[in-house]
Amino acid sequence: MIREYKTISEVTGPLMLVKDVEGVTYDELGEITLPNGEKRLCRVLEINGSDALVQLFESSAGINLKESTVRFYGTGTELAVAPEMLGRVFDGMGRPADGGPNIIAEKKLNINGLPMNPAARDYPAEFIQTGVSAIDGLNTLVRGQKLPIFSGSGLPHAELAAQIARQAKVLGDG
Numbered sequence: 001m002i003r004e005y006k007t008i009s010e011v012t013g014p015l016m017l018v019k020d021v022e023g024v025t026y027d028e029l030g031e032i033t034l035p036n037g038e039k040r041l042c043r044v045l046e047i048n049g050s051d052a053l054v055q056l057f058e059s060s061a062g063i064n065l066k067e068s069t070v071r072f073y074g075t076g077t078e079l080a081v082a083p084e085m086l087g088r089v090f091d092g093m094g095r096p097a098d099g100g101p102n103i104i105a106e107k108k109l110n111i112n113g114l115p116m117n118p119a120a121r122d123y124p125a126e127f128i129q130t131g132v133s134a135i136d137g138l139n140t141l142v143r144g145q146k147l148p149i150f151s152g153s154g155l156p157h158a159e160l161a162a163q164i165a166r167q168a169k170v171l172g173d174g
Contacts, residue, residue, distance in 0.1 A: 005070045011063050016042065016054045018070050024052050027076045027112075032056070035067040041093060042070070043077065057093070076112060080105030131167035132160070143170055 003022070010017040016032075028044045046053040054070070079094045082103050089098040096102060124142035141147055147164070151157030 002071055002074065005072075006066075006068075008063070008065050008068055008070060011056075011060045011065065014056045014060065015045070016056055016060070016063070016070075018052045018054055020050050021047075021052045021072070022050065023074075024072045028072050029075060029077050030054060030070055030072040032063065033069045033071070034062050035064050036062070038062070044072070076110050078108040079111050080108050082106045127171045129169045129171050130164045131169075132164060135164075 005018055005021060007019040007021070008016060009019045024044055024047060026044055026047060030042045030044065032040045032042055034040070040056060040058040042054045042056050044052050045055045052072075077093075080103055082105055084103055088096060088100060088103075091097045124145075126143035128141040128143060128145075130136055130141065130147075135141070135147070139147075149157050149161055151160075
């Protein structure tokens with residue numbers, strides 16, 4: 001059952017706190033209705049007792065704490081799919097962005113997909129020795145795997161990537 005809440009207590013940037021919610025779950029999609037009738041999408045980031053912390057997908061401008069309402073759909077983010085989607089252009093929420101008609105869905109699919117079973121993966125056999133002890137010891141790599149290098153401004157991420165490319169060796173089968 002979809003309930004409507006008028007218990008928005010705080011809005012800070014893209015985050016909104018809704019108090020006294022029942023049956024709302026993590027990652028659930030919701031809709032905020034502004035006093036002028038405009039609707040904006042959101043999703044639940046955290047549940048703490050009867051409070052829900054919600055992420056706004058659009059601007060928080062115009063949200064009136066006393067008059068705006070929030071409805072939670074009871075599902076995660078889903079994409080309506082049908083063969084008519086081929087050749088069309090959509091926005092990030094799956095709404096037509098090409099001026100064409102809305103899609104009449106044959107079914108709706110969760111955008112997150114199913115979790116991968118790690119036991120179903122092929123056993124990694126070709127270990128890549130990078131020559132960087134922190135990577136080799138804590139985040140071992142295998143052939144075909146990507147190595148993300150996160151860095152801040154002014155830090156030597158390019159030099160680290162070049163060092164790995166220069167000295168990496170594939171160990172294992174052959």
